[in-house]
Amino acid sequence: xxxxxxxxxxxxxxxxxxxxxxxxxxxxxxxxxxxxxxxxxxxxxxxxxxxxxxxxxxxxxxxxxxxxxxxxxxxxxxxxxxxxxxxxxxxxxxxxxxxxxxxxxxxxxxxxxxxxxxxxxxxxxxxxxxxxxxxxxxxxxxxxxxxxxxxxxxxxxxxxxxxxxxxxxxxxxxxxxxxxxxxxxxxxxxxxxxxxxxxxxxxxxxxxxxxxxxxxxxxxxxxxxxxxxxxxxxxxxxxxxxxxxxxxxxxxxxxxxxxxxxxxxxxxxx
Numbered sequence: 001x002x003x004x005x006x007x008x009x010x011x012x013x014x015x016x017x018x019x020x021x022x023x024x025x026x027x028x029x030x031x032x033x034x035x036x037x038x039x040x041x042x043x044x045x046x047x048x049x050x051x052x053x054x055x056x057x058x059x060x061x062x063x064x065x066x067x068x069x070x071x072x073x074x075x076x077x078x079x080x081x082x083x084x085x086x087x088x089x090x091x092x093x094x095x096x097x098x099x100x101x102x103x104x105x106x107x108x109x110x111x112x113x114x115x116x117x118x119x120x121x122x123x124x125x126x127x128x129x130x131x132x133x134x135x136x137x138x139x140x141x142x143x144x145x146x147x148x149x150x151x152x153x154x155x156x157x158x159x160x161x162x163x164x165x166x167x168x169x170x171x172x173x174x175x176x177x178x179x180x181x182x183x184x185x186x187x188x189x190x191x192x193x194x195x196x197x198x199x200x201x202x203x204x205x206x207x208x209x210x211x212x213x214x215x216x217x218x219x220x221x222x223x224x225x226x227x228x229x230x231x232x233x234x235x236x237x238x239x240x241x242x243x244x245x246x247x248x249x250x251x252x253x254x255x256x257x258x259x260x261x262x263x264x265x266x267x268x269x270x
Contacts, residue, residue, distance in 0.1 A: 029054070029062055034071065037086065042079035043072075070149065073125055084129040084149035099232060100132045102265045103223070107134040107234070110258050114251065116238040117142045120223075123161040128152050128233065142216055142237035153179050153193055154186045156208040156220035157233035163200035164222050164230035185210040205252035209240055217243040219251050223259045225266065234259045 029052050036043045036051060049059035063080050066072035070085030100120065107118045111134045121128040127149045135141060152158025179188045187193055200206040209217045220235035234255050236243070243251070 037082040156218040157235040159206040163197040
């Protein structure tokens with residue numbers, strides 16, 4: 001719903017890049033690169049050129065195309081790793097009864113009870129990837145975001161995921177570009193972010209107001225496994241006027257109850 005849906009517009013694609021990647025051989029090479037991500041954690045340009053039998057410049061162009069579309073990300077070492085779009089695709093194509101399948105009906109009940117859109121997301125390379133969304137039917141709403149990603153530090157879901165990482169140094173480590181601002185409201189101060197993560201661990205929930213989009217507010221809770229390890233985040237998103245501070249405690253409690261139900265069902269389907 002373009003006019004009322006609060007999602008950001010899709011990023012335009014460079015027509016020249018699309019033309020370069022349209023041929024059958026280019027598509028085949030792109031698929032071979034995706035297979036390389038399956039086999040190894042990082043892929044360097046020299047590795048890609050050798051695997052594809054092409055020049056380094058050509059391999060670099062293919063990797064840049066994958067990066068543009070979110071199927072690859074470049075690490076601090078200049079190598080490439082699987083990107084959030086690839087992870088989202090893998091999740092959406094899973095045939096077995098997984099986290100998303102278990103969570104979906106419970107998320108639907110939360111949307112019916114709370115009247116706002118609910119998202120399920122996981123952490124990947126200091127970003128959250130939305131693996132499932134259930135959208136409210138209200139006219140003004142936050143829309144489905146399945147397959148998209150956002151910087152973890154700027155989101156309520158990302159903060160509860162970062163907060164529950166087992167290693168303290170890992171929790172505090174910023175992404176390669178640092179704690180970058182997405183909007184004017186995004187928290188970027190490292191000390192303040194550390195405080196927010198500590199609050200998320202203490203309270204069991206976190207909030208975000210206008211930090212990824214000016215007209216979107218969120219509250220999120222962790223989904224934990226039987227050993228207390230974080231699996232995902234369950235978040236409710238709404239226009240800020242419909243999620244005032246006075247409603248956060250009750251909303252977080254409802255989400256926590258839903259997350260607990262997901263956790264209880266998961267062991268029986270794994």
